[in-house]
Amino acid sequence: MHREFEINIPDVKPWKYVILLFRIILITKGLKMKQTIPTYDLNGITHHQFHVKRMDKRTHDAKDILLDKGIHRDSHYIFTCMESGHVKMMVDFKTIEAKDSTIFCVLPGQVHQGLLMKEVCGWFVAVKAELVPDSVRS
Numbered sequence: 001m002h003r004e005f006e007i008n009i010p011d012v013k014p015w016k017y018v019i020l021l022f023r024i025i026l027i028t029k030g031l032k033m034k035q036t037i038p039t040y041d042l043n044g045i046t047h048h049q050f051h052v053k054r055m056d057k058r059t060h061d062a063k064d065i066l067l068d069k070g071i072h073r074d075s076h077y078i079f080t081c082m083e084s085g086h087v088k089m090m091v092d093f094k095t096i097e098a099k100d101s102t103i104f105c106v107l108p109g110q111v112h113q114g115l116l117m118k119e120v121c122g123w124f125v126a127v128k129a130e131l132v133p134d135s136v137r138s
Contacts, residue, residue, distance in 0.1 A: 037111055039073040042128055051126040057119055071113040077127045078106040085120030089113060107137075 045051055071090070080087070082102045089096055091112045098104055106112050108129045129137075 037071055037073055039075055039109075040069070042074075042076045042126055045126070049128045049131050051124075053124045054122075055124055056121045069114070071111060073109055073111055074106065074126070075108050076129055077108060077132055079125040079127070080104055080106075080122065081125070082120060082122035085122070086116065086118040087114075087120060088116035090115060 042049075042051060080098075080103070082098055082100065082104075084100050087098045087102075089112055091106060092110055095115070096104070
């Protein structure tokens with residue numbers, strides 16, 4: 001049995017639907033873009049398989065790089081060997097704080113962001129993931 005029915009659509013100009021649809025698409029794209037967390041590769045700072053940098057009270061660019069990147073991921077391991085100072089960062093949405101003699105590691109793919117870097121002395125070591133043997137990963 002076949003039935004016919006009619007749907008009453010309010011008297012709205014068709015172009016208003018097009019504008020509404022366009023706004024919905026823009027809002028949806030904007031939400032997706034805000035949720036995207038960038039991933040940085042070691043190639044952005046060196047052409048080698050690893051990068052070693054001394055951090056001390058005179059090294060202002062390390063502080064700027066740490067704090068300016070915002071929330072992100074890296075495709076490489078990061079080992080920080082602090083001799084002194086105070087660092088606060090977010091790793092996988094948990095705040096981690098380190099003071100004085102501390103060693104910590106950020107694994108490839110972990111979401112992180114530098115929050116504080118005060119009078120830090122020590123070493124920053126970044127190593128491409130393929131250099132770290134499977135037997136000692138994570």
